[in-house]
Each structure stands twice: as C-alpha cells, then as structure tokens.
Amino acid sequence: MTALAEKTDPTEAMITAHSVTFSGWSKSAREDALMRLRKMGLPDRRDEYWKYTRPDSLTQATAPTAAIFQNDEPPLFGEMDRLKIVFVDGVFDAAASDDLALEGITIERLATAQSDLHWARDVYGVLESHGQSPVARPLAALNTALATDGVLIHVSRTPSKPINLIYTHNSDTSDAILHHCIKLDPGTEVTLLENGPAAARFNKVIEVEVGNTASFNHIRAQGRDHERRAATHIFGRLGTESEFKSFTLTVNGVMTRNEVVLELTGDDAKAHVAGACVGDGEFHHDDTVFITHDAVNCESRQVFKKVLRNGAVGVFQGKILVKADAQKTDGYQISQSLLLDEDSQFLAKPELEIYADDVICSHGSTSGAIDEDALFYLRARGISKGDATDLLTLSFLAEAVEEIEAETLKEEILERLTGWLARRRS
Amino acid sequence: MLNIKNLNVKLDDEDKQILKGVDLEIKGGEVHAIMGPNGSGKSTLSYVLSGKDGYEVTEGTATLEGIDLLEMEPEERAAAGLFLAFQYPVEIPGVGNMTFLRTAVNSQLKARGEEEMSAAEFLKVVRAKAKALKIDADMLKRPVNMGFSGGEKKRNEILQMAMLEPKMCILDETDSGLDVDAMKLVAEGVNALRSEGRGFLVITHYQRLLDHIKPDVVHIMADGRIVKSGGPELALEVENNGYADILAEVA
Numbered sequence: 001m002t003a004l005a006e007k008t009d010p011t012e013a014m015i016t017a018h019s020v021t022f023s024g025w026s027k028s029a030r031e032d033a034l035m036r037l038r039k040m041g042l043p044d045r046r047d048e049y050w051k052y053t054r055p056d057s058l059t060q061a062t063a064p065t066a067a068i069f070q071n072d073e074p075p076l077f078g079e080m081d082r083l084k085i086v087f088v089d090g091v092f093d094a095a096a097s098d099d100l101a102l103e104g105i106t107i108e109r110l111a112t113a114q115s116d117l118h119w120a121r122d123v124y125g126v127l128e129s130h131g132q133s134p135v136a137r138p139l140a141a142l143n144t145a146l147a148t149d150g151v152l153i154h155v156s157r158t159p160s161k162p163i164n165l166i167y168t169h170n171s172d173t174s175d176a177i178l179h180h181c182i183k184l185d186p187g188t189e190v191t192l193l194e195n196g197p198a199a200a201r202f203n204k205v206i207e208v209e210v211g212n213t214a215s216f217n218h219i220r221a222q223g224r225d226h227e228r229r230a231a232t233h234i235f236g237r238l239g240t241e242s243e244f245k246s247f248t249l250t251v252n253g254v255m256t257r258n259e260v261v262l263e264l265t266g267d268d269a270k271a272h273v274a275g276a277c278v279g280d281g282e283f284h285h286d287d288t289v290f291i292t293h294d295a296v297n298c299e300s301r302q303v304f305k306k307v308l309r310n311g312a313v314g315v316f317q318g319k320i321l322v323k324a325d326a327q328k329t330d331g332y333q334i335s336q337s338l339l340l341d342e343d344s345q346f347l348a349k350p351e352l353e354i355y356a357d358d359v360i361c362s363h364g365s366t367s368g369a370i371d372e373d374a375l376f377y378l379r380a381r382g383i384s385k386g387d388a389t390d391l392l393t394l395s396f397l398a399e400a401v402e403e404i405e406a407e408t409l410k411e412e413i414l415e416r417l418t419g420w421l422a423r424r425r426s
Numbered sequence: 427m428l429n430i431k432n433l434n435v436k437l438d439d440e441d442k443q444i445l446k447g448v449d450l451e452i453k454g455g456e457v458h459a460i461m462g463p464n465g466s467g468k469s470t471l472s473y474v475l476s477g478k479d480g481y482e483v484t485e486g487t488a489t490l491e492g493i494d495l496l497e498m499e500p501e502e503r504a505a506a507g508l509f510l511a512f513q514y515p516v517e518i519p520g521v522g523n524m525t526f527l528r529t530a531v532n533s534q535l536k537a538r539g540e541e542e543m544s545a546a547e548f549l550k551v552v553r554a555k556a557k558a559l560k561i562d563a564d565m566l567k568r569p570v571n572m573g574f575s576g577g578e579k580k581r582n583e584i585l586q587m588a589m590l591e592p593k594m595c596i597l598d599e600t601d602s603g604l605d606v607d608a609m610k611l612v613a614e615g616v617n618a619l620r621s622e623g624r625g626f627l628v629i630t631h632y633q634r635l636l637d638h639i640k641p642d643v644v645h646i647m648a649d650g651r652i653v654k655s656g657g658p659e660l661a662l663e664v665e666n667n668g669y670a671d672i673l674a675e676v677a
C-alpha cells in the first residue's frame with residue numbers, strides 16, 4: 001500500500017526522477033531541503049499561493065516537451081565586456097564559457113566545489129529555507145535538494161566587469177535544476193546578467209547575501225522560446241545601507257513563475273524589483289514577490305508591467321510586509337497590464353501587511369486597453385495606427401524599463417521589446 | 427481647398443444628431459472663423475473632419491483639394507494636409523515630445539513618398555520653431571503635454587502645426603486658456619504660416635484672437651448648422667451683444 005501511494009505521489013515521483021547523490025559541504029542542506037519538501041509537498045491547484053497559476057506542468061515528474069526556438073537576434077549583452085558562464089540545458093559548457101576567474105571574486109561550480117568548510121554553507125539553502133515562511137515555496141526546496149549544478153560567487157572586491165550566465169536550450173525534453181549562491185562582502189558591487197531560456201523546463205534558485213553597503217545589480221532576460229517553462233526564485237538578504245536591484249524581461253514562454261523573496265535586515269537598505277513582460281497567445285506569466293522590511297528607514301519598489309494579447313495571461317502577487325520595528329519604511333508597489341484585446345487577462349493580488357506606524361506604503365494595480373484618445377491624437381498627427389499603438393505600448397512598459405540604471409542595458413532591453421512588437425506587425 | 431456640403435452627423439451609439447447640414451467652403455489663403463454657443467457642434471465638426479471614432483456621417487461630403495476626407499483614416503487625412511489643433515490636447519505619459527514630433531513629421535513625409543528628415547536636421551528646425559513660440563528645451567524633453575499648463579499645451583499644438591506645415595489648419599479654441607502674451611505668440615505662429623496655399627478654420631469664443639488673426643469670413647454655428655456668415659464685424663457683434671440677437675434674427 002505504502003509503496004503504491006509513494007509511486008503515485010507527485011512529490012515522490014519528482015524526487016525519484018531527479019535523484020542526485022548528496023555529498024560534501026552541501027549534503028546536510030540538501031537533506032534538510034528534501035525533508036522540508038516531503039513535508040510540504042509540491043503545490044497543487046488547491047494551493048492558495050497558486051490560485052492564479054496552475055502548477056501542474058511545473059510539478060509533473062518529467063518536463064513537458066518544448067520545441068527549440070531559432071533565435072535570429074544577436075545575443076543579449078553581446079557587445080559588453082563580461083565574464084561568460086554558459087549552461088546548455090542546465091549542463092555547464094566549459095568550452096563556451098570564459099575562465100571562471102575574475103579579480104576580486106571567486107567563482108566555483110556547485111557541482112565541483114569540494115572544500116568541506118565552504119563559505120557557501122552559510123548561504124546555500126539557508127536563505128531559501130528562511131524564505132519558506134510565512135509562505136511555503138516547495139519548488140525552491142526541491143531545487144535546493146536536487147540541483148545538479150550552479151555557480152557560487154563570492155565577491156570580496158568589486159570586479160571589473162559583470163558576470164553573465166547564459167542559458168542555452170538545445171533539447172526539447174531537457175529539465176534543468178540550477179542553484180546559484182552569491183555573497184557580496186561589505187562595500188562591494190557586482191552586476192549579474194542572465195539570459196536565455198535554459199531548458200524545456202527550468203527550475204532555478206538564486207540566493208544572494210548582500211553585505212552592508214554592498215550593491216547587487218541583476219538584469220535577466222528569459223529567452224524567446226515559446227514553449228519553455230520556468231519556475232525561478234530569488235532569495236535575497238540585505239544588510240545595512242545595501243542595495244538590491246533586479247529587472248526581468250520576459251518575452252514569450254508558455255509558463256513562467258518568477259518569485260522574488262527579499263528581506264531587508266539592515267537599516268537604510270534599498271530593494272528595487274522590476275519586470276516587463278510581453279506575451280502573445282499561449283503565454284502565462286506570474287510574478288510573485290514578497291518583500292519583508294525588518295529594519296529602519298528602508299526603501300522597496302516593485303514595478304511590473306505586462307503587455308498581453310491573444311489570450312495571454314499575466315499574474316502578479318506582490319506583498320510588502322513591514323514588521324513592527326521597521327519604522328520609516330518607504331514601500332512602493334505598482335503592477336499594471338495593457339490588454340491588447342479582450343481575450344487576454346491580468347490577475348493581480350497586491351498586499352500590504354504593516355505593523356509599524358511610521359511608514360509610507362503605496363500600492364496600485366491597473367488593467368486597461370490602449371488609451372483611445374491618445375491613439376487618436378497620435379494618428380491625427382499622421383502616425384499610423386500600428387506605429388501609434390506600438391509607441392503607446394512601449395511607453396506603457398517604460399516605467400518598468402526605467403528601473404534599469406545603466407543606459408546601454410536599458411536601450412538593449414527596449415530594443416528587444418521594440419523587436420517583439422515589430423514582429424507582431426509583419 | 428476645404429469643401430463641406432450638407433454635412434449631417436450623429437453619434438455612433440446614440441440616436442443624437444449633432445451636425446444638421448453644415449455647408450462651408452474655405453479657399454487657399456483664406457482664414458475663416460467659427461463662433462457659436464457651447465454645444466453647438468464646433469468641436470464635433472473638427473473631429474469628424476479629422477476622423478475621430480464615435481461619429482457617423484449620415485449625409486453630405488467633405489473634401490480637401492477634391493479628395494474625399496471622410497473615407498480616409500485619420501493618419502491619411504493628416505498626411506493629405508489636414509491639421510487639427512485640439513481643444514483639449516491629450517497628455518501621453520511615456521512618449522517624449524521630441525520622439526512624438528519626429529515620428530509625426532517623418533510618418534507624413536513617408537506617406538507622401540518624400541524623404542524623411544535626419545535627426546540633426548529635425549533638431550535644428552524644431553529648436554528654431556520652439557524658440558519662436560517660447561517653448562523651452564525642457565518642454566520638448568518631457569512626455570507629450572505631461573505637466574504642461576493649459577497655455578503650454580496650446581503652444582505645443584501650434585509647434586506641431588509649424589513642424590507639420592499642413593495645408594488646412596483647424597484651430598479649436600486655441601486661444602482659450604492663453605494669457606495676453608501667449609495669445610500674441612500663438613497668433614504670430616499662425617500668421618507666419620499664412621500663405622496662398624494654406625487655409626485656416628479658427629474656432630473661437632472671443633473676438634480678441636481675431637484682432638491678431640484677421641479672418642476673411644466669420645461664421646456663426648448654432649444647433650449643428652451655420653446660421654449666419656459675414657465679415658469680421660460679425661465677431662464684434664457677438665462680442666458686444668452675445669448670440670441672442672443673431673439667433674432670433676435667423677429663427
């Protein structure tokens with residue numbers, strides 16, 4: 001009986017399908033994560049936190065197939081001086097990667113980092129397990145337990161260039177689980193660039209420990225593949241006067257769930273999380289963000305914009321939790337969708353939970369069509385309906401893209417969005 | 427140039443007739459003014475001519491240099507040389523004024539099969555024209571009409587007109603909300619564009635603008651029709667006595 005029950009249990013089926021051997025410094029973290037996963041079980045449709053997104057295709061034991069997409073655009077960030085680390089369907093590609101050496105930082109692979117007293121012991125699975133409360137995130141525990149590889153980056157001095165994780169999708173059945181840990185020592189800065197669809201199905205966790213006065217800057221793009229699926233988590237812990245900035249571009253993708261879980265633990269810290277996504281047809285995109293203020297005078301911003309057409313679905317669940325001692329918190333959250341037709345939908349659940357009394361928190365969520373008056377105004381000046389619609393669509397996305405500080409990166413991202421719109425016109 | 431014959435217009439989704447047989451002919455080089463009580467249909471006329479949704483032409487025609495306006499998309503009408511300075515210019519967050527102006531100018535050039543303006547050339551021209559209208563660089567950088575005062579929005583309309591060099595310019599209450607100096611600037615902007623090949627239709631409530639922009643003909647619109655036309659003295663009569671006498675006379 002028991003054996004049969006285990007066999008049909010999706011959690012056990014998933015664990016069996018992805019079994020890895022636990023050893024070395026991460027062994028206990030993995031064992032702990034596996035135990036936690038078994039206890040909570042993978043999410044199902046009745047799960048409140050998965051009310052707007054069906055988890056099935058992310059929790060079934062094997063990945064649904066995803067056709068490989070021939071991307072004819074030049075690779076993102078291609079013009080930048082950066083350190084490239086390439087994973088093909090979740091497997092490290094040494095030949096395509098640069099040497100994992102950059103002054104001021106150490107980069108190791110999770111699969112090969114052996115030392116018993118590894119620094120990553122204090123991060124790996126630690127931020128993730130901390131982020132399991134008050135809301136369970138079983139797919140992240142699964143990741144900690146069963147990740148096959150990833151990078152461990154320790155920043156002791158600010159490096160001269162960004163680190164670029166490139167995720168290539170080459171097999172239509174690949175099912176990748178990667179786990180990265182990044183630790184920024186006090187006063188350091190690092191930029192992490194990520195791009196590519198990664199696999200037919202991708203489960204990724206990043207844990208980031210941002211030391212006092214350190215600054216973490218993250219830009220990612222999730223490829224252009226239509227059929228790929230992704231469940232990602234970023235767990236961040238922010239020290240005093242530190243900064244965390246993350247921007248995500250999502251173009252296409254049948255299923256995306258991006259969770260960001262941040263805790264501001266040092267006074268005067270800043271966390272900015274933004275995303276722009278554009279979807280057409282078979283597209284489901286879920287941004288789930290949970291920001292906890294646990295220190296004085298911290299600032300957090302969430303800016304998410306979604307352009308949806310032909311039945312595409314956008315989801316936003318965003319929460320700001322302000323603990324009792326987190327006075328002078330400045331929290332801002334906006335999530336907006338532009339629905340280009342009546343078949344598309346946007347489901348939003350913005351939440352504030354505030355226990356401190358001296359705070360400024362605002363949140364808003366809107367869903368709307370192209371502004372007809374603005375469209376007519378532009379057309380009356382001779383701009384074609386298509387151009388005018390694109391102009392208004394880009395301007396809608398602009399607030400999120402503006403969150404990117406570096407001008408060149410901002411332009412690169414805007415170009416991709418312009419390209420997406422242009423392709424829908426021809 | 428602009429020929430309107432027996433134009434009848436109702437609302438699309440309501441059984442409400444707004445224009446009830448408008449006749450109007452404006453020749454190249456002429457300036458016509460339309461005055462009339464609130465709600466008489468002046469803005470509706472300008473919207474129908476420029477192609478706004480929501481109105482249905484039930485009868486009549488409107489042509490610009492012999493080309494049927496009513497069959498065209500709004501952008502085609504603009505490329506054909508029609509320009510409307512809006513009574514209420516629209517604010518467009520996220521679209522820079524410069525980007526907007528350049529896209530508009532180049533869209534029209536392209537539609538007419540002419541060569542597009544280079545960025546440098548455009549910048550030069552726009553700066554000169556903005557300066558004449560006292561529109562500063564900051565206003566050009568901001569999103570279209572965002573945070574502009576009422577008067578600044580109207581000046582921005584005139585800047586667009588100056589950049590697009592249309593054949594037929596319709597100005598819908600461009601004078602309202604302008605201070606005395608701004609009114610002069612706007613009038614100068616209009617007068618600078620007056621030429622043999624260009625017509626103007628100026629919708630206004632006040633004689634004051636017409637002191638600066640001398641009209642050839644003044645029309646009075648009431649209840650969806652042009653009820654009286656005359657020379658500039660008609661505007662003075664309205665200014666002094668209101669519409670009651672005129673309306674009584676034609677009733």
Ligand SMILES: Nc1ncnc2c1ncn2[C@@H]1O[C@H](COP(=O)(O)OP(=O)(O)OP(=O)(O)O)[C@@H](O)[C@H]1O
Pocket residue numbers: 437444462463464465466467468469470471480513
């Ligand atoms: N979209 C609409 N829906 C409902 N009523 C409309 C619409 N457009 C115009 N109308 C009505 O048509 C009439 C004419 O309006 P219009 O704006 O053309 O007047 P106007 O002469 O420009 O007035 P004003 O001097 O106040 O600007 C008004 O009674 C107005 O309420």
Ligand SMILES: [Mg+2]
Pocket residue numbers: 468469470513598
């Ligand atoms: Mg009006």
